[in-house]
Amino acid sequence: MDIREIAKRAKVSTATVSRTINRVPTVDPHLAKRVWKVIDELGYYPNTQARALVSGRSRIFGLIVSEITNPFFPEIVQVFEDLAVEHNYEILVTSTVHDPKRMELAVRRMIERRVDGVAVMTFGMEESLLENLRFRKVPLVFVDVGPPLPRISNIRIDYRHGIRQAVQHLAALRHRRIAFVTGPLQLKSALARKAAFDESMEEIGLEVSPDLLVVGDHTMEGGMSAFRNLAGLRQRPTAILCSNDMSAIGVMRETFDFGLRIPQDLSVVGFDDIRLAQFIIPPLTTVQMSQSELATLAFDALMNEVNRETPAANGTDYVLTTSLVLRKSTALAPGQHARPGRAADASAR
Amino acid sequence: MDIREIAKRAKVSTATVSRTINRVPTVDPHLAKRVWKVIDELGYYPNTQARALVSGRSRIFGLIVSEITNPFFPEIVQVFEDLAVEHNYEILVTSTVHDPKRMELAVRRMIERRVDGVAVMTFGMEESLLENLRFRKVPLVFVDVGPPLPRISNIRIDYRHGIRQAVQHLAALRHRRIAFVTGPLQLKSALARKAAFDESMEEIGLEVSPDLLVVGDHTMEGGMSAFRNLAGLRQRPTAILCSNDMSAIGVMRETFDFGLRIPQDLSVVGFDDIRLAQFIIPPLTTVQMSQSELATLAFDALMNEVNRETPAANGTDYVLTTSLVLRKSTALAPGQHARPGRAADASAR
DNA sequence: AGGGCCATGGAGAACGTTTGTAGTATCCTG
DNA sequence: CAGGATACTACAAACGTTCTCCATGGCCCT
Numbered sequence: 001m002d003i004r005e006i007a008k009r010a011k012v013s014t015a016t017v018s019r020t021i022n023r024v025p026t027v028d029p030h031l032a033k034r035v036w037k038v039i040d041e042l043g044y045y046p047n048t049q050a051r052a053l054v055s056g057r058s059r060i061f062g063l064i065v066s067e068i069t070n071p072f073f074p075e076i077v078q079v080f081e082d083l084a085v086e087h088n089y090e091i092l093v094t095s096t097v098h099d100p101k102r103m104e105l106a107v108r109r110m111i112e113r114r115v116d117g118v119a120v121m122t123f124g125m126e127e128s129l130l131e132n133l134r135f136r137k138v139p140l141v142f143v144d145v146g147p148p149l150p151r152i153s154n155i156r157i158d159y160r161h162g163i164r165q166a167v168q169h170l171a172a173l174r175h176r177r178i179a180f181v182t183g184p185l186q187l188k189s190a191l192a193r194k195a196a197f198d199e200s201m202e203e204i205g206l207e208v209s210p211d212l213l214v215v216g217d218h219t220m221e222g223g224m225s226a227f228r229n230l231a232g233l234r235q236r237p238t239a240i241l242c243s244n245d246m247s248a249i250g251v252m253r254e255t256f257d258f259g260l261r262i263p264q265d266l267s268v269v270g271f272d273d274i275r276l277a278q279f280i281i282p283p284l285t286t287v288q289m290s291q292s293e294l295a296t297l298a299f300d301a302l303m304n305e306v307n308r309e310t311p312a313a314n315g316t317d318y319v320l321t322t323s324l325v326l327r328k329s330t331a332l333a334p335g336q337h338a339r340p341g342r343a344a345d346a347s348a349r
Numbered sequence: 350m351d352i353r354e355i356a357k358r359a360k361v362s363t364a365t366v367s368r369t370i371n372r373v374p375t376v377d378p379h380l381a382k383r384v385w386k387v388i389d390e391l392g393y394y395p396n397t398q399a400r401a402l403v404s405g406r407s408r409i410f411g412l413i414v415s416e417i418t419n420p421f422f423p424e425i426v427q428v429f430e431d432l433a434v435e436h437n438y439e440i441l442v443t444s445t446v447h448d449p450k451r452m453e454l455a456v457r458r459m460i461e462r463r464v465d466g467v468a469v470m471t472f473g474m475e476e477s478l479l480e481n482l483r484f485r486k487v488p489l490v491f492v493d494v495g496p497p498l499p500r501i502s503n504i505r506i507d508y509r510h511g512i513r514q515a516v517q518h519l520a521a522l523r524h525r526r527i528a529f530v531t532g533p534l535q536l537k538s539a540l541a542r543k544a545a546f547d548e549s550m551e552e553i554g555l556e557v558s559p560d561l562l563v564v565g566d567h568t569m570e571g572g573m574s575a576f577r578n579l580a581g582l583r584q585r586p587t588a589i590l591c592s593n594d595m596s597a598i599g600v601m602r603e604t605f606d607f608g609l610r611i612p613q614d615l616s617v618v619g620f621d622d623i624r625l626a627q628f629i630i631p632p633l634t635t636v637q638m639s640q641s642e643l644a645t646l647a648f649d650a651l652m653n654e655v656n657r658e659t660p661a662a663n664g665t666d667y668v669l670t671t672s673l674v675l676r677k678s679t680a681l682a683p684g685q686h687a688r689p690g691r692a693a694d695a696s697a698r
Numbered sequence: 699a700g701g702g703c704c705a706t707g708g709a710g711a712a713c714g715t716t717t718g719t720a721g722t723a724t725c726c727t728g
Numbered sequence: 729c730a731g732g733a734t735a736c737t738a739c740a741a742a743c744g745t746t747c748t749c750c751a752t753g754g755c756c757c758t
Contacts, residue, residue, distance in 0.1 A: 002714055013738045018716055028736065048461045049398040049407065050714035054743045058398065068427050074418045078444055085454060090462060093442055095427055105434060112397045113439060220628050256630050275418065279569050281605050351744055362708045367746060375706065399744035403713045
């Protein structure tokens with residue numbers, strides 16, 4: 001069943017049917033009604049591939065994430081899908097699992113399907129492989145790492161704001177030995193988080209000794225082994241800030257085996273605010289980087305680019321800020337009692 | 350850049366280029382080489398929509414899940430995607446969020462994109478809306494709930510096997526008051542799990558009092574409130590079997606507030622074996638229903654159907670069994686000491 | 699040497715839409 | 729009532745492939 005069948009039965013030309021479906025205003029309302037009637041009766045659904053072929057727009061957006069099984073991403077996928085559906089777009093999700101081969105393949109698949117744009121939510125892995133897409137003038141949106149070129153948008157994340165709040169929150173609770181568990185250091189976003197931590201500490205005159213900087217990998221296991229390192233220190237930290245929530249959860253899990261209580265014996269702060277963060281015991285204080293806002297910005301960026309007549313020479317930037325959300329995993333540093341004290345001054349030495 | 354451009358530069362016809370790309374064996378190796386050279390030089394990628402239009406096969410499979418943010422599903426999506434890529438297929442994932450409207454829309458989208466098959470992993474919600482797909486002769490694969498019709502496959506889940514193991518495991522640990530937290534009762538799979546529990550209990554002569562059957566909703570919050578119900582009982586259960594892992598995790602979280610220790614004071618068993626199950630404290634004993642096997646079966650079912658010359662009259666069935674995986678959330682019932690006793694006999698009264 | 703067969707390549711018709719352009723009623727204006 | 733403007737509608741050419749014929753040429757066999 002195709003558009004011709006509809007045309008025949010409605011006694012009009014295929015052109016009119018097409019125009020009716022696409023709601024071109026010049027078609028006579030009477031005729032349109034007749035056409036719609038036939039369409040409904042026959043249960044006709046237009047063939048998107050034929051449409052795409054002639055119109056040159058596939059109405060598909062690619063969405064590249066690094067690991068869909070990482071709890072951070074499903075939320076993004078969900079929101080992105082919602083928006084896509086709403087705008088009559090389809091999405092092609094792909095999860096690279098940190099494998100350049102898969103990334104390359106994903107790019108090829110997207111080009112073959114002639115996607116109208118691609119959102120790259122891998123936080124700084126292998127963007128070089130996307131050269132091919134750029135070359136073909138496909139609108140792209142990155143998180144932080146996109147080059148300043150036409151048709152390339154960036155969502156700039158203000159890591160500093162949230163991390164600074166977290167550090168100051170801990171300092172206010174009289175923590176002075178604050179550890180930081182980084183993410184994988186080849187990841188740009190992990191580097192940026194660490195930098196934000198360093199700056200925030202320096203700003204309030206707190207020293208961060210190398211002991212207290214331990215590298216993780218953004219997984220729960222990474223957090224667990226990070227804590228084991230930290231626990232082996234002569235002087236353990238009283239608070240740990242983690243580069244993401246999964247690490248924080250790993251840290252918390254490991255403290256359990258050491259018989260430490262959170263937050264009484266140790267404060268823990270995460271980053272991301274994945275949904276799980278509010279459900280663990282105790283609920284995790286963390287820096288929120290809204291996944292739904294991120295997805296929305298990415299989608300809008302693509303949509304804007306698609307509808308733009310002439311692309312901006314240096315692409316467009318969008319900003320996403322982060323901010324601390326307080327829950328139950330932080331408390332006054334051990335040994336500090338809740339009395340007006342001068343402890344905070346010590347940090348100014 | 351299209352196939353004609355390649356043809357011109359390689360000094361052959363478009364037919365030959367097409368044959369070369371599709372590796373039709375009748376093309377002279379010499380010529381083929383020449384064609385490939387041009388293709389590589391120009392970075393030509395065939396246009397999938399044009400291909401799909403003429404060949405009548407889109408090489409897209411739909412994948413409908415109920416909630417991608419539910420930790421059970423991302424694993425399925427990942428495995429399904431892997432297989433799809435491997436077979437040069439694309440997937441259209443959609444998450445219905447238990448909304449019939451979204452389901453209906455998803456069906457429309459899939460028909461418009463002319464998918465070659467759809468895997469419906471919603472475990473028994475709103476299959477009626479898929480009538481439209483069946484009508485259009487699109488191969489479908491369901492979990493348990495598909496009707497016996499041509500081109501409709503089913504993955505039959507053997508809930509009983511795993512749940513029976515779980516029940517017997519608990520009985521062996523001398524639990525007699527075993528509670529069951531169900532899923533949402535409109536969900537077929539939840540019903541099947543409950544039925545398997547009932548049967549398994551009856552089989553070993555253990556009574557299941559109505560008190561101990563509490564309905565949950567497959568979420569963590571549901572598990573939490575389920576446990577609150579159970580805790581209010583005159584006689585609390587010593588073990589709780591849950592219809593899924595999220596409920597179990599909720600139960601465990603809530604026991605924490607009641608000052609109960611798991612497994613010493615209460616044994617908990619989940620169902621699904623989501624990845625998270627092994628990372629919570631204590632690691633959850635649960636009935637495994639392998640997500641990757643499920644995804645693999647679903648994909649293969651679709652693939653088989655697509656390649657079948659004449660569809661089987663009643664569709665095809667595949668079987669997935671479940672089985673208990675022991676971790677740390679179960680122990681001897683409280684008050685029972687690890688001595689050879691006659692306690693088990695009591696259940697035979 | 700001539701005929702027939704096989705291997706291979708090419709022409710061109712689909713596939714189901716959109717869309718520019720040309721055509722035709724209908725209506726208004728003078 | 730003629731003539732032109734207006735408001736639609738129909739025709740037909742794309743879009744980029746695949747695939748069915750059909751043609752060509754080389755080779756072998758008698």
